Amino acid sequence: MPTSEPEKKKGSGKDGLAWVLGYLRPHRKIFIPSVIALFVTAALSLAFPLFLKDLIGDPADSWKNGLDAAATRAKADETILLLLGVLAVQSFIAYWRVKGFTRSGEAALNDLRRNLFGHLMKLPVPFFQDQRAGSVSNRVSADLGTVRETLLTTLPQAARHTVILVGSLVAVFFFSWKLSLVMLASVPVVVLAVAISGRRVRQHSRDAQEALAESGMVMEESVQGIADVKAFSNEPYELSRYNRSLDRFFDVTLKGAKTRAAFLSFIIFAMFGTIAGVAWFGSHMLASGEISQRDFMAFILFSVFVGASLGSMPEIISQVQAMSGATERLRELMAEKPELTGTRAAARLDGGVAFDGVSFRYPSRPEAPVLHDLSFTVAPGRRIALVGPSGAGKSTVFSLILGFHRPESGRVLFDGADAAELELSSLRKQIAVVPQEVMLFGGSIRENIEYGRPGASASDIENAAKQANAHAFIEGLPQGYDTLVGPRGTKLSGGQRQRIAIARAILADPRILLLDEATSALDTESERLVNEALERLMAGRTSLVIAHRLSTVRHADTILVMNHGRLVESGTHDELVAKRGTYHLLAETQLL
Template identity: 45%
Template sequence: MARGNRQDNGVRKPDMPKAKLTKENLKEALLIFSYLKPYRYTFITGLLFIALSSGTTMAFPYFLKRLIDSAHSLSLGKEAVSPGTIALWMLGILTLQMIFSFMRVYLFTYVGEYALADMRKEVYRKMIMMPMDFFAQRRVGELSSRISADLSQIQEAVTGMLAEILRGILTLIIGMGLILYLSRSLTAVMLSVVPIIVVAGVVFGKRIRKLSRNTQDQLADSNTIVQETLQGVSNVKSFTNEWYEIGRYTRSLQQVVKLAVSNGRFRGLFVSFILMSIFGTIILVVWYGTTLVQAGTLSFGDLTAFVVYTAFVGGSMAGFADLYSQLQKTLGATQRVREILRDTTEPVTVTDEPVEEKNKLLGAVTFDRVSFSYPSRKEVHILKEITLTAAPGEQIAIVGPSGAGKSTIAALLLQFYQPGNGQILFDGKPANSIPLSQLRKQMALVPQDVFLFGGTIRENISYGKPGATQPDIEEAARKANAHDFIMSFPEGYDTVVGERGIKLSGGQRQRIAIARAILKDPVILVLDEATSSLDSASESLVQEALDNLMKNRTSFVIAHRLSTIRNADKIIVLDKGHVIESGTHQELLALNDGLYKSLNKLQLEWASE
């Protein structure tokens, strides 16, 4: 379930799950530092500027003490350094602090951005090279979260959190040393309040975190209602359930408000208690300090410096609570990224080299007693001892009822999966003897549910052959019966198709996909029910484009409408994972009680109704 927290800009982002601070988790976090190695000198320089920045910060109260003591000494007629000189020193320190702080932030941002870009590239490369089974067992949202939310959390840790932790530790160590040096008795008074604040922080913190999680869960439920309603808005409107959905969302929001107000009440009590404790401590320290000043054991400058250093120490201690929470989130994010990087699934080796002469195909394909079960459902046998052959340039149609294994044959042809038994041969050579990228460069798929990228029509067609010229793209579009409708748009080939091609009709999307395949000029073509969801007018144009595409190519046509495959060289009829019939359209119709004949009869009856 998605959770969220609010950023300063009011935009919600996923609330990162936290990991416990253990030795094993800290070892996982060392992954970050392996990516810092190329920038280690810049990183070390950044650490140096952190130390310099902390030093100048902690020096400021010391010079403030000198300034006050100097003014006090001069007022008593004693010899002392001029307050103006000390003020100039303080301005110099402030200038140095400004420079050191700028360099610290700049260098850590530089290192963090470059290191995390390297990590993003490696995670993305690892994911996109994984076989299809890897994606079949994982949700797209989960994988995209690794690239976006998890790596962003790690990025924030490198660019900000790490520097803040180091600066806070230095401030705490230097500050504690200086307040002990200034007055041990005042330090004891100040530290006496710390256990009370810590205990209160633990008690209130647990309650606040629990209420925050409950609020986030309830808000996630509300967001789910919105998402489901918008995705299924046609159902909502067809059932006139707008007010039902409004009521459902309102009730969920009321729970969010109730939990959030309860959380606010506890946070208000906690903040009030902390403020009272802090200012009460300051009052106590100043009161006790004035008695020491009156007794002559502490100067007024020392008291002022002590109060300022105490504020620095208190601020550092308060900041560690949030930094600890951020560290837990970063450890969790690092664990999930590491899961991707060390996944034992063997990545697919893909190169961008042209097809070598020795690997060029003529188009002969053989399924030799192929059996297959999907890795996630090994007990379900999708294909059983399938044997079929296709000569170069032949059109092979594959038909059968739903669940017969038609689309699985397409997946095996494209080497998305490997057969459990048997083998697939291309030009008589086993598929695994040909480099996968070399094999797929000579194949093309036109699916039923065409996916178009959200860019322009030109970009989507040229996806079949990156770097193709405009004349080549237009020629492919003409052969796909797409050029005319493309030019009817005001922007022509520069028309943006929208997410998944939503701005185009089904027939237009299909013809863009066909143009993409024509541009690729494959040896082997796989058509997975490419016309099954189209109306008659669109089907006619798409079928003509498909006929152009299939010329002189070995084609495997997975067909739903049998009228589109009557001229196929061979029709394979599948049922329950077996090849039960094989032949031409006329040969299969001549079989008494044949499945193909039965399917053809049913479709003719539907068409006549």
């Protein structure tokens, strides 16, 4: 994530928790009863040691005190029935609690996921250009996974263990304050250990998350570019890259594991060592008749509960800390500024486009100016060819027209109105792009064409395909319009993909057309079909074409010749040829 954004919210763990809990607010009607049920079941689980101490302790005491064995048995029968009753109630409530938690938690998480995705969609193009492939999506899904785990598993656990801890502590003091004091002697040591290692555990978990996301990114890059990977026989290289990132993850995890392992083993020793010590002290008290068998049993059972709850706290704390790291990153993402947009909705455009003294450099490379004081005017309905050597800035002109970037100085104008004042979405709806390398979305051909105007009728889609010279070949496919095409349309040829993109643009019915002509040659028939489709698409619309073919430039009303981000020549083909300047050179050397 770029760090240049001024508005970065660095929340504390508590803020992060409050942020996540904020998403639970709309679902409180289910969440709050679930929390209450959680406390009730936690409290009820204390009944277990309470009844158990009677079952185990009473017979021993009555035997010692010479009481009637039959009465003791009857009391035990009564106790077990009560205990089973409590367990049944506890299980019944637990069923609803788990359901309620899952329902409200997952609903809240879905709201969060929706909000995040909605916000991602609003972020400016440069934000994504500055990221490596998949890094945003990988990190978001890893972080959401952590938040989910904490919300649905760890927080309920924390609440349960807290209730059990407090209840058990009250119980141990009640049954023997003397033994309790012996037991509690170890608590300050444990608290200190938690305080010291907690921060380190948190840092390690954040590092581990990042390292894992990094390896996910390597996989994503390799999978996305699989054709190139194979073409260059670079599988071993990619494997070694993946291995390196896994090793890094492993190292970081191991480092974290050391802290956690040391912490856990310390806790285990302190905890169970204390219980053993207490049992020893208690048996002395028992021997001198200072405590009854029943109370001693109660004390031991509740101490085990105290130990178990305290023992689970480090895991809970480290998970909550992991969540606070995850929410911190998610909130940073939410704090990224959305795309700047004007407020005035662009009315139906005539199609006039102009650059007025536009200078521009990419924020990621501020040292390299890309456009210098570029000015040109395109009258509505005209056809403009942009030519120039590679890196001249032609695609950048398109990006500025689409509002992906804002000029550093100067203005981009539509029908004379400053683009900065116009609402981006209303503007983009009137612009269509036919890129050089057409990427089709995973889905049917119909859906891919419909992307130009979501909700278009089947007949509109077919008409668009007919005008784009695509209908015939689509009908020829076994599943026709329902044929599924891969994310990159691998099942279709370049020319076919282009005609689908043209059909999409025809359906969108834009006023302005941005066309990046394919450099790769199509066979003559395919090229004729594509050109015919393009002619129909361009008719009556303002078209800007990054041209690579002489036939295209010949038909342009005006040719803009760019070099090093400047407009060096403009005019018709004949005028420019006569000038014997840059264009002439480009045409001669077939560098168009």
